[in-house]
Amino acid sequence: MLGTLELHVLLAVLRGAGKAYGVSIAEELEVRTGKHHSMGAIYTTLDRLQTKKMVASRQGEATAERGGRAKLYFEITAGGRAAVDSSLNATANLSRGLKIREAKL
Amino acid sequence: VSHQFENRRPGDLAQCPTCEPKNICQYHLTPTALIQKYLESDQEDRQMATAIVFFFIVVAFVMHIDRQGKLGEAEHRKPPMRAEFLLALIVPRAFRDAILGDMAEEFGRNYDRFGDRKACMLYWRDFVATAMQRLGCALKKFLGLTEVAEKLRRFL
Numbered sequence: 169m170l171g172t173l174e175l176h177v178l179l180a181v182l183r184g185a186g187k188a189y190g191v192s193i194a195e196e197l198e199v200r201t202g203k204h205h206s207m208g209a210i211y212t213t214l215d216r217l218q219t220k221k222m223v224a225s226r227q228g229e230a231t232a233e234r235g236g237r238a239k240l241y242f243e244i245t246a247g248g249r250a251a252v253d254s255s256l257n258a259t260a261n262l263s264r265g266l267k268i269r270e271a272k273l
Numbered sequence: 274v275s276h277q278f279e280n281r282r283p284g285d286l287a288q289c290p291t292c293e294p295k296n297i298c299q300y301h302l303t304p305t306a307l308i309q310k311y312l313e314s315d316q317e318d319r320q321m322a323t324a325i326v327f328f329f330i331v332v333a334f335v336m337h338i339d340r341q342g343k344l345g346e347a348e349h350r351k352p353p354m355r356a357e358f359l360l361a362l363i364v365p366r367a368f369r370d371a372i373l374g375d376m377a378e379e380f381g382r383n384y385d386r387f388g389d390r391k392a393c394m395l396y397w398r399d400f401v402a403t404a405m406q407r408l409g410c411a412l413k414k415f416l417g418l419t420e421v422a423e424k425l426r427r428f429l
Contacts, residue, residue, distance in 0.1 A: 190375035208403025211368045233381050237374030
């Protein structure tokens with residue numbers, strides 16, 4: 169079972185469509201969840217996901233803006249997709265039929 | 274001891290009923306009173322006060338030079354040197370280049386949006402958050418303090 173941040177990071181990687189890297193993942197998380205995560209937290213999660221073989225990484229280009237350091241692009245693997253699917257299904261099954269928001273009077 | 278002032282106005286020497294009329298109450302020093310006290314103090318005290326003030330001026334000057342002196346606009350856009358150096362020491366080697374590059378890129382964006390001072394502050398904030406994260410991981414890995422690490426992770 170995936171943790172919340174793991175699931176969010178996997179979804180952000182999925183949205184990146186092969187071009188997801190640290191900054192884009194952080195931005196995606198901030199825009200869509202409203203929470204700021206430090207690079208350390210994001211990379212620790214990515215490291216964990218890579219160990220579980222749910223994401224794969226490849227070196228990208230270096231730019232002057234980054235002080236000549238190369239980007240590290242992340243891509244979701246088949247195992248990652250399966251984990252996301254199972255996690256979202258579990259959430260959907262658990263929440264089905266529940267009235268979470270109170271009806272407006 | 275409650276120190277109430279009588280007829281206190283801005284610029285007055287702070288005086289307290291329990292102190293000698295001409296003396297300055299040590300609990301209530303206004304800037305004027307502080308200068309007065311400095312002028313009336315012993316030579317040793319005055320030297321010490323001068324040394325302390327001088328020390329702070331030198332520190333402020335060095336910090337100012339660190340960010341602005343001798344640097345052009347392109348150099349000025351670089352993240353704070355010390356934070357970057359410390360960050361390089363604590364992040365995992367496999368992701369060092371990627372994390373430092375990402376943070377430099379983010380610094381550049383924050384620089385354009387908010388200016389140098391706030392961009393530096395945000396960089397230091399991210400540095401502290403990353404350091405705490407790494408500390409949590411280290412605790413978990415080496416000391417087996419899973420609960421503490423978990424609490425730290427949740428707190429962050």
